[in-house]
Amino acid sequence: MPTSVKLRPNETQDQLLRRFRKKVVKAGTLSTIRRKRWFVSKSELRRIKKEKAIRRMKRRPNRN
Numbered sequence: 001m002p003t004s005v006k007l008r009p010n011e012t013q014d015q016l017l018r019r020f021r022k023k024v025v026k027a028g029t030l031s032t033i034r035r036k037r038w039f040v041s042k043s044e045l046r047r048i049k050k051e052k053a054i055r056r057m058k059r060r061p062n063r064n
Contacts, residue, residue: 003020003023003024003029005019005020005028007025
């Protein structure tokens with residue numbers, strides 16, 4: 001179902017647009033569209049996730 005907002009009484013167009021943008025971000029619509037823009041194979045997706053995890057572990061301080 002597409003994201004929609006209805007104009008409230010005494011609400012400006014700017015406020016309406018701001019509310020709509022917040023709903024789109026909260027629903028994750030934009031990130032999903034960007035992610036599905038190009039096809040990524042499962043092996044490529046696993047490789048990317050592995051690289052991200054390695055970078056995350058390097059940034060995390062040692063707890064020894």
